[in-house]
Amino acid sequence: MFAGTIEFVELSELQLLRLSRDKVLSLSLREMKTMQNYFQKLQRNPTDIEIETTAQTWSEHCKHKTLMSPIEYVFECGSRKDKTRIQNLLKETIFKSAQELNKKWCLSVFKDNAGIIDFDGKYAVCFKVETHNHPSALEPYGGAATGIGGVIRDILAAGLGAKPLANTDVFCFGDINAERSKIPEGISHPRRIMKGVVSGIRDYGNKMGIPTVNGAVCFDEGYTANPLVHCGTMGILPKNKIEKGAKKGDLILLAGGRTGRDGIHGATFSSIQLDSKSDVNAVQIGSPIEEKKLLDALLKARDLNLYTSLTDCGAGGLSSAVGELGKDTGVKVELNKVPLKYEGLEPWEIWVSEAQERMVFSVAPKNRNKILEVFKAEDVEAVFIGEFTDDQKLTIFYNDEMIAELDMDFLHEGVPKTLKTAHYKEPNEVLQKSVKMGSSALLKSLKKVLADLNVCSKEWIIRQYDFEVQGQTVVKPLQGSSIEDSAPSDAAVICPFTVVKGTKKGIVLSNGINPQYGKKNIYKMASCAVEEALRNAAATGANIEKTALLDNFCWGNTNNPEVLGSLVRAAQSCYEASKNFETPFISGKDSLHNEYAVNSQKFSIPPALLISAIGVIDDISKTLTVPFKESGNKVFILGLTRNEIGGSVFAAMQKMQKGIVPQVYYKESKPIMLSLYKATQAGILQACHDISGGGIATAICEMAFASSKGVHIDIDAVSAASDMTPAEILFSESNGRFIVEVKAGDIKKFKQIFTNCIFAEIGSVTDDNKVSFESKKNKISFEESNEVLLNIWRQPMLNV
Amino acid sequence: MYKIEVFMKEQFKDGKADSFLDDLKTAGIDGISKARFAALYFLDGEIAAEDIKKAAEELFADKITQDFLISTTDGENAENKDKEISIEIQYKKGVTDNAAKSALKALADLNISGNISVKTGRKYYLNGGISKEMAETIAYKILANALIEECRIQF
Numbered sequence: 003m004f005a006g007t008i009e010f011v012e013l014s015e016l017q018l019l020r021l022s023r024d025k026v027l028s029l030s031l032r033e034m035k036t037m038q039n040y041f042q043k044l045q046r047n048p049t050d051i052e053i054e055t056t057a058q059t060w061s062e063h064c065k066h067k068t069l070m071s072p073i074e075y076v077f078e079c080g081s082r083k084d085k086t087r088i089q090n091l092l093k094e095t096i097f098k099s100a101q102e103l104n105k106k107w108c109l110s111v112f113k114d115n116a117g118i119i120d121f122d123g124k125y126a127v128c129f130k131v132e133t134h135n136h137p138s139a140l141e142p143y144g145g146a147a148t149g150i151g152g153v154i155r156d157i158l159a160a161g162l163g164a165k166p167l168a169n170t171d172v173f174c175f176g177d178i179n180a181e182r183s184k185i186p187e188g189i190s191h192p193r194r195i196m197k198g199v200v201s202g203i204r205d206y207g208n209k210m211g212i213p214t215v216n217g218a219v220c221f222d223e224g225y226t227a228n229p230l231v232h233c234g235t236m237g238i239l240p241k242n243k244i245e246k247g248a249k250k251g252d253l254i255l256l257a258g259g260r261t262g263r264d265g266i267h268g269a270t271f272s273s274i275q276l277d278s279k280s281d282v283n284a285v286q287i288g289s290p291i292e293e294k295k296l297l298d299a300l301l302k303a304r305d306l307n308l309y310t311s312l313t314d315c316g317a318g319g320l321s322s323a324v325g326e327l328g329k330d331t332g333v334k335v336e337l338n339k340v341p342l343k344y345e346g347l348e349p350w351e352i353w354v355s356e357a358q359e360r361m362v363f364s365v366a367p368k369n370r371n372k373i374l375e376v377f378k379a380e381d382v383e384a385v386f387i388g389e390f391t392d393d394q395k396l397t398i399f400y401n402d403e404m405i406a407e408l409d410m411d412f413l414h415e416g417v418p419k420t421l422k423t424a425h426y427k428e429p430n431e432v433l434q435k436s437v438k439m440g441s442s443a444l445l446k447s448l449k450k451v452l453a454d455l456n457v458c459s460k461e462w463i464i465r466q467y468d469f470e471v472q473g474q475t476v477v478k479p480l481q482g483s484s485i486e487d488s489a490p491s492d493a494a495v496i497c498p499f500t501v502v503k504g505t506k507k508g509i510v511l512s513n514g515i516n517p518q519y520g521k522k523n524i525y526k527m528a529s530c531a532v533e534e535a536l537r538n539a540a541a542t543g544a545n546i547e548k549t550a551l552l553d554n555f556c557w558g559n560t561n562n563p564e565v566l567g568s569l570v571r572a573a574q575s576c577y578e579a580s581k582n583f584e585t586p587f588i589s590g591k592d593s594l595h596n597e598y599a600v601n602s603q604k605f606s607i608p609p610a611l612l613i614s615a616i617g618v619i620d621d622i623s624k625t626l627t628v629p630f631k632e633s634g635n636k637v638f639i640l641g642l643t644r645n646e647i648g649g650s651v652f653a654a655m656q657k658m659q660k661g662i663v664p665q666v667y668y669k670e671s672k673p674i675m676l677s678l679y680k681a682t683q684a685g686i687l688q689a690c691h692d693i694s695g696g697g698i699a700t701a702i703c704e705m706a707f708a709s710s711k712g713v714h715i716d717i718d719a720v721s722a723a724s725d726m727t728p729a730e731i732l733f734s735e736s737n738g739r740f741i742v743e744v745k746a747g748d749i750k751k752f753k754q755i756f757t758n759c760i761f762a763e764i765g766s767v768t769d770d771n772k773v774s775f776e777s778k779k780n781k782i783s784f785e786e787s788n789e790v791l792l793n794i795w796r797q798p799m800l801n802v
Numbered sequence: 803m804y805k806i807e808v809f810m811k812e813q814f815k816d817g818k819a820d821s822f823l824d825d826l827k828t829a830g831i832d833g834i835s836k837a838r839f840a841a842l843y844f845l846d847g848e849i850a851a852e853d854i855k856k857a858a859e860e861l862f863a864d865k866i867t868q869d870f871l872i873s874t875t876d877g878e879n880a881e882n883k884d885k886e887i888s889i890e891i892q893y894k895k896g897v898t899d900n901a902a903k904s905a906l907k908a909l910a911d912l913n914i915s916g917n918i919s920v921k922t923g924r925k926y927y928l929n930g931g932i933s934k935e936m937a938e939t940i941a942y943k944i945l946a947n948a949l950i951e952e953c954r955i956q957f
Contacts, residue, residue, distance in 0.1 A: 141947050182829065193828060194944075263896055287898040287950075343898065357898070801824070 006349075006405060007047040011038060027057035036418045051350040051398060052406045058318040058354055059325055060417040066092065068560045068569075068594050071419045075570050079428040088424075088570065095573040096553060096587045099580035107548060107618075108586055109244055115313065116160035116237070117588025118244060119550050121618055125502050126241045127509050128160040129616040131170065131234035131552050133593040137286065138231040142190070142198025147206040147288040148358055150233040154210060155314035155361060157237035158297060161244040163304040163312060164237030166297070167474065168496050169207045169214040171233055172513055172612050173199060174556075176226030178455065178802070186600040189227045197802060199231055202288075204466045209290035210297070213475050214467035215494035216511045221455040222518070224608040227598035230556050232612050236511055238498050243304060246311040248327050248364030250392040254335065255309070256320070257377055257384035258296045259289060259359035261352055262343035292359040292382075299380035300361065308365065308373040315360040320387075321353050323362040328390055329414055335388035337400045349400040364390060422560070426567030429523050434647055434660040437729040444729060444775070445784040447652065448699050449794050451733065454651050456518075457696045458798040461488060474498055476508055476622045477542055482629055482708035487792060489628045489708030492692050493542035493615075497622045508622035510549070510615070512538035516695070517610045519649040522663045524568040527649075528575035528611050529666040533737045534694055535615040536583055540675040541692040541740055543625040543682040546585060549617030553590035558606030559597045565606065569594075572611055582668035583675075585615070624682055626690040629709035630743050633769035635688055637713060638752070639698065640674050641739035642667075642760045644723040645730050651696050652733035664735050671738035674759045678740065681755045686748040693739040699732040701741050703773055707792035712768035717777035719764040728777045743767060804854045807840040807871045807925065808863045822926060825944050834930040834940075840871075842890065842923035843905060848916035861908050887930075887937055890954040891946045892923040 013021065018034040021027070029037070037056050041048050048056075062068065073088040088094055100111045109126050110118035116130035134149025150169060157166045176185075176192035185191050190198075207214045212235070264286045303309060315323045320340070324333055337349050343357070365373050370386070377384035391397075396413060398406035439447065451457055464479050477495035482488040493512035499505055514534025520527035536546050553576060560566040580587055596607040619625070630637075647653050648661030681687050689709075693701045698720065706713045717728045726734070744752050749763075774785035810816040818839035826834055843862050845854060854872055863870040893899050902920040909918065926945060928937075934957055941953040 140949055143947075144950070190943075191829070194825075197825075262898060264898055287900065289898070289900040289903070291900070291904065344896070 006049045008050055008053070010047045010053070011042050013038065025053070027053065028061060029057050030420065032418050032420060033060060036416060040412055040416065049405050051353055052408055054350045054354050055321045055325070055396070055406065055408065056413065058321050059413045061318065062594060063317045064322055065417055066592060067417065068422065068566070069592060071422055073422045073424050073566065073570060075424045075426070075567065077426050091570060091573055095577040096590060099577050100586040100588065102581065103584055103586045105586055108550060108588055109241070110161070111586065111588045112590070114160050115156040117550060117552060118160060119588060119616065119618065120241070121238065121509070122502060122505060122507055124241055125238055126244060127236060127238050127616065127618065128157060128164050129234065129236045129552060129614065130156040130160070130589055131232055131554050131612065131614050132156065132591055133554055133556060134231045134233060135228060135556065135593050135596060138195070138199055138229055139227070142195045143202040144287050146199040146202030146231050146233070148286045149231050150203050150206045151288040151290065151293055151358055152314070152316050153233045153235045154212065154293065155316065157235045158300055159312050159314045159361065160237060161239050162246050162309070163243065163300050164239035165301055165501060166212045166235050166237045167472065167498055167509070168236045168494065168511060169212050169234060170511055170513065170614065171203050171214060171217040172219070172515055173232070174220045174222065174225040174230035174517065174610055176229070177221055177223055180226070186227060188600065192226055192229070193802065195229050199229065200463050200466060203233065206288055206290045208468045208471070210294050211471050213469045213471045215469045215475055215479055215496065216513060217479070218513055218515055219460055219463065220515060220517055220610070222608055227600065227605050228596045228607050230596070230607070230610055232554055234614055236496070236509060236616060238501050248311045248331060248390045250331055250390055252310055252364040252366055252390045253370060253386045254324060254333065254388040254390065255363040255365050255373065255384055256340060256360060256387050257299070257363065257382055258361055259292045259357055260341045260343040260383065261347070261355050261357045261360070263347065263351060264355060264357045286356055286358050288358045295380050295382050296359055296361060299377045299382045303373055303376045306372065306376065308369045308376065309363040310366060311364040313362055315356070315362060317356060319353065319355045319357070320362070325396060325413060327362060327364055328396065329410055332391040332393040332395045332410060333388060334391050334397045335399065337387070337398055339385055339387045341383055341385055349405055353398065422566055423563045424566035424570045425563040426571045431523065431648060431662050432660045433645060433662055434658055437647070437727055439727070439729045441782050441784040444732065444782065445786060447655070447729065447733070448703070450655050451651050451696045451700055452703060452791060452795040453798050454655060454696070455798060457651055457700055459488070459796045460490065460799060461796065462799045462802050472500065474500060477625050477627060481627045483710050487708050487710055489704040491542065491628060492538040493544065495542060495619070495622060495625050506621050506623070508619045508625070510539045510542055510544040510617040510619055512542070513612060513614045514538065515610060515612045516649070517608045518654065519663050520609045520611070522649045524572050524609060525575045526663045526665055528572040529579040530664055530737060531611050531613040532576060532579035532583065533666045533671060535613040536585060536675060537692040537737070537740070539615045539617050540678050541626060541690045543679070544617035544619055545679045546583060546617065546675045549585050549615050550588040551580060551585050552614040552616070553587055554612040555592040555594070556596055556607065556610045557592070557594050558609065560594045568609055572609065579666065583672055624685065626682055626687055628691045628705055629689060630705050630711040630713060630767045631688040631709065633711055633767045635743045635745050635767045636749060636763055637715065637765040637767060638742050638744055638761055639720055639739060639764050640678065640742060640756065640759060640761045642670060642723050642736065643698070643720050643726070643731055643734055643739065644736045645726050646734045646736045647730060650733060650735045664737050666737045670760065674738055674740070677756050677759055681752060684751065684755065686744060686751050687742050688745060689743040691741050693741060694735060697733040697735055698741070699775070703791050703795070705741060706773045707788040707795070710771060710788060712770040712772040712788070713765060714768055714774045714776070715765040717775055717782065718779045719762050721760050721762045728780050728782050732775065803844055803846040803874065805873050806843040806845065806854070806858045806862050809838060809840050809869050811867055811869050814867045819926070822944070826940070829944060831936065831940065833932045833936070834928050836929040838927040840925040840927070842925055844921040844923065845918060847918040849914065849918050853914045856912065857909060857914060860912055861905070886927045887932065888925055888927050888956045889937065889941045889945060890923060890925045891951050892921065894950055894952050897950045
């Protein structure tokens with residue numbers, strides 16, 4: 003009855019391990035033995051497709067084994083050592099805060115392809131951010147393109163299908179100015195990787211007609227061999243199209259691109275180390291034209307209620323998609339019906355291929371012909387390949403021959419949980435020696451900070467993206483008084499008026515990420531990322547009480563207890579930040595084996611946590627932008643400046659090892675963000691910018707050179723927590739701070755709104771087109787023209 | 803098999819070639835004074851010579867900004883008069899070629915159909931004194947990704 007079985011039930015432990023390695027299954031001995039046990043009970047050998055399906059379903063990529071498995075966690079702080087048992091890290095941290103906060107406006111949390119929140123009572127918005135690191139390391143262009151293509155399909159498969167409104171992208175690359183001789187053999191130069199990745203996102207996003215509106219780029223040597231590519235998509239759908247589910251008797255429809263050998267083993271491959279001999283088949287090629295047609299057909303079919311559920315074919319291909327849809331029912335698949343790009347594919351290859359632009363639908367038999375017509379009208383190939391049953395089994399046929407029969411329960415619940423050990427030692431931070439600088443040294447430092455890759459203008463990237471298509475981008479990624487004068491925006495705002503006719507509401511998208519903090523203190527890095535994402539949203543006018551979060555953990559090899567320990571600590575920090583700000587996590591993704599071997603030396607990436615935020619605002623006319631607006635207006639700083647130079651851009655520049663990493667003070671930050679929203683609604687703020695990398699000095703410069711207005715700042719007026727030098731005040735990266743511009747006539751009202759917050763008037767907007775800083779106390783005074791500062795900031799990435 | 807090469811006309815900016823020269827500069831590779839880029843289309847199967855010309859004129863080349871050259875493959879390149887080095891890049895077998903798929907559709911719209919196969923590629927013509935080893939470095943480190951593409955270097 004079973005064609006193509008392989009010797010399995012009799013294999014020794016050594017042979018099992020060899021099989022796992024030879025077939026790129028990425029399964030441990032314990033997992034192989036669990037599978038062997040299952041087939042021993044069935045008293046038969048498995049087929050290759052059964053082994054592949056199990057490996058793929060149990061892959062780290064699909065099952066999140068690390069985050070869901072029990073962990074023995076040792077937390078060490080000074081002489082104290084606490085040992086705890088974590089049963090399920092995700093459920094005890096990220097999920098838990100969402101459950102405990104229990105916000106009514108969160109409509110779908112961690113169960114669908116994307117997190118979904120309420121928009122206006124009738125519509126909902128969804129947001130998902132994915133990583134595509136391994137494919138992008140191998141083939142930057144194709145990897146990034148299929149990354150954005152994949153996350154767009156996640157949005158198409160959110161609920162019964164959402165219309166994508168905007169894309170986001172956040173990258174981590176090695177030093178793009180590194181000498182070629184310093185790049186390990188077999189690895190592309192970071193500059194080449196960056197160019198490839200950016201053009202991949204550009205060519206896919208632009209051709210799909212979806213604006214790319216928000217992002218960030220971090221540079222660090224640690225990402226030379228293993229770049230990080232995060233792609234996000236936000237979409238909108240009617241609220242009554244959120245619930246979905248395949249029923250017994252429904253047919254399985256496969257629509258979109260044809261199936262080839264592309265990306266075979268992508269799901270299991272993402273759990274192994276990269277080396278220069280990695281498999282070519284793991285590279286997928288994307289086709290935005292195909293996906294655009296699929297999008298159009300899908301939304302039409304959704305509005306005609308022609309299907310009961312859907313999912314995209316991502317990692318793991320049909321195996322993952324069909325398995326997921328039929329998890330609670332059972333499915334019967336006829337693999338020979340799958341349209342192929344070329345002949346010669348083995349059935350198991352068809353089943354796990356990660357060929358792009360494919361989606362799977364469950365369709366009631368009565369709609370069989372209608373849905374085919376819809377797809378045909380858009381020139382999308384669509385074929386029925388099987389049906390949903392009620393036997394809780396996955397059954398696969400090829401040319402009428404049964405080639406697989408697996409219990410859904412074994413597939414989805416059978417993966418053995420392995421106890422992992424994690425160890426975390428709280429770092430000891432020491433305050434640096436007081437940083438004393440004279441006026442000219444301060445100006446020189448400011449210029450160096452502005453030219454730092456992590457601070458400088460990313461205009462070269464942003465302008466390659468179409469951030470205007472669909473005509474709904476209200477707050478854009480670049481802002482300024484002319485094309486040449488541009489500052490980065492803190493967040494993007496989209497008004498979906500083409501979908502929700504006449505709406506004034508908007509959707510705010512922002513992000514926070516800073517791997518540099520993580521090198522010193524992972525706990526603070528995580529809370530800083532949450533705070534930064536919220537701060538960026540708040541600086542644009544978002545109400546953080548209606549803002550949700552997404553997490554993306556990119557970590558090294560978590561089989562190393564120290565690496566896993568830092569992951570546990572970061573997840574706990576996320577929980578605390580989420581609870582304190584009362585902003586729930588609604589979706590997330592992890593990529594946990596970012597390690598690369600060159601000449602048997604192992605490189606692990608610096609851990610990176612990307613937090614993305616999505617918020618709904620009531621009135622898009624009440625949003626804020628970065629550039630100063632009018633000379634004579636007063637400049638205020640909100641929040642307290644602490645001596646927190648650790649992990650900062652300034653510290654890296656000065657090669658300072660010591661310094662306190664910025665901490666999040668929830669009791670200060672949250673009231674400021676809430677008051678900021680009130681002030682925005684009252685219309686008394688002219689401009690607003692959050693203070694992050696590069697400190698006050700950088701924030702002030704960005705606000706000035708984007709406006710062609712000057713500004714004079716009194717350093718002594720900044721509210722500082724301790725006795726700090728001008729350099730420390732200007733470059734500290736303390737959280738919870740904003741620079742705002744207020745008209746003289748609004749100051750009374752402003753002070754009333756911020757009565758419970760720390761704030762200070764620190765200067766005024768001038769019309770002399772110069773940025774000047776002064777500290778009478780320290781006899782410091784320096785200034786520079788906007789033009790000079792702008793050019794220094796633009797230069798490093800002007801022509802890549 | 804026919805090969806259609808599509809170039810920018812002399813008076814227009816050859817963006818792909820310029821960006822390639824920039825890449826050479828950042829990689830610290832000297833010796834190339836000029837470069838030209840050509841998009842390649844390989845057509846094979848039941849297709850008449852006049853249809854090849856029609857496809858090149860109507861579909862592959864833009865009449866205002868671009869010129870094209872048709873040759874049967876494997877022959878020496880007719881234009882190779884300035885001792886140019888050329889690097890031709892094609893997808894490896896089995897790698898999805900989306901542009902070729904679109905080309906087939908567009909050919910059908912031009913009423914050119916039948917049993918035709920299309921492959922796409924790209925070609926860089928370089929002027930300058932470089933070694934064969936350097937040409938190979940340029941091909942694989944700057945232009946192509948050896949994982950999915952293969953290069954033919956004519957020296």
